[in-house]
Amino acid sequence: MTESLKRVVVVGASLAGLNAAETLRDQGFEGELTLIGAEPNLPYDRPPLSKQLLTGEWDVDRLPLRSESELEALRINWVLGRRAASLDLAARALRLEDGEPIAFDGLIIATGASPISLPGSELEGVHTLRSEADALRIRADFERGGRVAVVGAGFIGAEVVSSARARGLDVALIEALDAPMLGPLGPDLAAFMADLHRDAGVDLRTGRRVTEWLGGERVEGVRLDSGEVIEASTVVVGVGVRPTVGWLANSGLSIGDGVICDQYVRAAPDVYAAGDVCRWPNAYLRPFAYAEPQPTMRVEHWTNAVEQGAAAASNLLAESRGEPLTAFSPIPYFWSDQHGLTVMAAGITSPHDAVQVVHGSLAERRFAALYARHGYLSGVVAVAWPRMLRRYQQLIRDHTEWRDALAAARELET
Ligand SMILES: Cc1cc2nc3c(=O)[nH]c(=O)nc-3n(C[C@H](O)[C@H](O)[C@H](O)COP(=O)(O)OP(=O)(O)OC[C@H]3O[C@@H](n4cnc5c(N)ncnc54)[C@H](O)[C@@H]3O)c2cc1C
Numbered sequence: 001m002t003e004s005l006k007r008v009v010v011v012g013a014s015l016a017g018l019n020a021a022e023t024l025r026d027q028g029f030e031g032e033l034t035l036i037g038a039e040p041n042l043p044y045d046r047p048p049l050s051k052q053l054l055t056g057e058w059d060v061d062r063l064p065l066r067s068e069s070e071l072e073a074l075r076i077n078w079v080l081g082r083r084a085a086s087l088d089l090a091a092r093a094l095r096l097e098d099g100e101p102i103a104f105d106g107l108i109i110a111t112g113a114s115p116i117s118l119p120g121s122e123l124e125g126v127h128t129l130r131s132e133a134d135a136l137r138i139r140a141d142f143e144r145g146g147r148v149a150v151v152g153a154g155f156i157g158a159e160v161v162s163s164a165r166a167r168g169l170d171v172a173l174i175e176a177l178d179a180p181m182l183g184p185l186g187p188d189l190a191a192f193m194a195d196l197h198r199d200a201g202v203d204l205r206t207g208r209r210v211t212e213w214l215g216g217e218r219v220e221g222v223r224l225d226s227g228e229v230i231e232a233s234t235v236v237v238g239v240g241v242r243p244t245v246g247w248l249a250n251s252g253l254s255i256g257d258g259v260i261c262d263q264y265v266r267a268a269p270d271v272y273a274a275g276d277v278c279r280w281p282n283a284y285l286r287p288f289a290y291a292e293p294q295p296t297m298r299v300e301h302w303t304n305a306v307e308q309g310a311a312a313a314s315n316l317l318a319e320s321r322g323e324p325l326t327a328f329s330p331i332p333y334f335w336s337d338q339h340g341l342t343v344m345a346a347g348i349t350s351p352h353d354a355v356q357v358v359h360g361s362l363a364e365r366r367f368a369a370l371y372a373r374h375g376y377l378s379g380v381v382a383v384a385w386p387r388m389l390r391r392y393q394q395l396i397r398d399h400t401e402w403r404d405a406l407a408a409a410r411e412l413e414t
Contacts, residue, residue: 005105005270005320006031009094011084012110012244013037015046015302016275018065019309020108025074027317033076034102036094038111039131040081042071047302049135050156051337054142054163060132084111087251089268106270106316109248109259110309113241113276113300118151118210125219126235129156138236142167146233149173149222151210153180155336157238158193162338165200172203172230174222179206184334186350189369189381192362193338200339205230241300243277258298264315264325265308272312275305283329287399288348288373301334331396341365344389347379347396354402358409359388368392370405377405 008024010017013035021035037043044063052058085097093103115128127138138160142148148164150157153175164171173180179190180197197204205224212223221231243258253267254260258279261267265280273280279298288295299308311328318325335344349355352371360367360383368388371379377400382389391412395405 005029005317007034007104008032008106008108008316009034009036009102009104010108010110011036011094012112012275012277013039013041013078013080014043014110014112014275014305015065016112016277016305016309016312017108017110018043019306020110020272020274020313021074021076023310023313024317027314029313029317031105033074034079034104035076036079036082036084036096036102038081038083039133041132042066042078042080044132046130049132050129050159051163053132053135054139054160055166056139060136063132084247087248087253089252089271092270106320107272108309108312108316109267109271109273109277110275110305110312111244111247111277112305114244115237116240116242118213118237118239120213121219121235121237123213123215123219124217125215125233126213126237128237129160130241138234141234142169144233145169147172147231149230149232149235150238151222151235152238152240153177153193153197153204153206154183154238154240155181155334157236158197158338159336160236160238161197161202162200165202165339170203171201172205172232173197174205174208174210174224174230176209177206180204184345184350185381186352186355186371188355192383193343196339196341196365203230241276243279243298245277260296263327263329265312265328266315266319266325270316270319272316274308274312276300278308278312280328282332283327284331284397285348287376288378297332299332301332303333304330331393333393341384342386343381343383344386345379345381346389346393347371347377348373349379349381352378356406358406359413360385370409372402372405375402376400377402 043065083097087094147170149172150161151174161173180193182190208224210222214221245255259273261280281296315325333346349371354372357369366384368382380392
């Protein structure tokens with residue numbers, strides 16, 4: 001280990017930050033390692049928050065990402081329940097909200113993303129969902145009973161609806177676009193998702209926006225742009241997130257929709273970003289972007305946070321040792337559990353030129369669909385069929401031509 005890297009600070013004590021810390025230790029970093037987290041919790045898992053925690057199958061004791069002994073072995077100086085408030089790059093120091101300075105030689109930014117709330121929604125019984133505390137508040141409201149409305153039919157909204165239905169609650173799902181998950185899946189599969197919700201007894205209202213919040217202290221419902229009133233004593237808003245970058249204003253880092261990094265997820269010398277907060281040029285995207293400048297992306301999914309946290313740590317160490325850095329170029333991947341089905345996607349699924357169901361069928365509710373972009377296989381979506389997703393991941397990575405991908409699918413069928 002070179003002398004240059006004695007103190008590494010990771011801001012954000014969650015999935016990406018924890019994986020960065022583990023990689024630092026795995027790869028021989030013996031110096032001082034500090035993890036700063038705004039929440040009071042040790043790192044815990046978020047996917048169960050909208051699933052098992054809301055249905056009541058799990059309690060919070062199932063959420064920690066690592067056991068106490070695994071965390072002890074990492075020799076971390078935990079700074080929890082305190083927020084980093086500013087960064088001074090030149091001084092190589094950050095400041096906590098109470099003014100305490102923390103100096104570093106290497107920094108990993110893993111502050112994730114924060115839910116967007118809607119104006120006028122500051123009523124009791126209206127929630128967003130990102131943290132364990134949010135999930136417990138929503139669960140308590142589910143336990144009170146009464147009608148639930150969910151605004152936004154992306155992953156989080158759709159999963160909250162699904163968990164509410166699993167508890168037998170009466171639920172409305174309001175979506176501004178014409179179908180749920182239209183952005184990530186495209187129109188054909190989004191129509192499938194709409195049927196899935198309706199068959200599960202969800203009152204699905206697509207192409208509708210909330211124009212008014214009804215109630216006194218506690219929410220009683222929402223008015224839609226059609227004039228209709230949806231009564232609800234609990235409302236969950238799932239209209240997306242923004243990267244948590246406010247504390248980096250005036251830091252000298254390039255900030256836009258995320259911390260802008262290079263292909264090594266480096267934001268500045270000895271400063272890296274990972275997880276939902278990181279925007280970087282994924283080299284995997286290059287063949288899909290003809291005239292555009294090299295496109296950048298930000299991924300809001302679990303597997304990316306794990307892999308990118310590790311990549312950031314590994315490149316920080318390589319930089320300090322004068323070794324070559326490694327570009328971070330994964331195929332994006334996510335899963336979502338809705339109404340008893342697992343939807344998995346890999347690659348780039350939207351916008352697309354063509355989509356074709358190549359195995360199973362929408363009617364069976366078990367299928368794999370391939371997506372094409374600019375003549376290449378760009379993505380795959382598998383519903384209730386994880387094995388099929390894995391079969392196409394390598395073809396996606398290899399930028400297989402669309403006609404060859406279809407031929408491979410026909411071969412698999414025989
Ligand atoms: C309810 C829910 C369900 C999900 N389900 C799935 C799923 O099924 N499949 C999937 O692929 N992905 C899912 N995800 C997404 C996945 O959990 C995220 O992509 C992942 O948590 C991102 O990890 P991260 O470490 O980048 O950010 P986060 O997990 O958001 O952690 C960032 C941490 O930084 C802290 N922080 C922020 N600002 C500061 C500051 N200034 N100082 C100190 N600390 C700060 C935050 O409090 C937070 O603890 C889900 C997410 C949620 C919320």
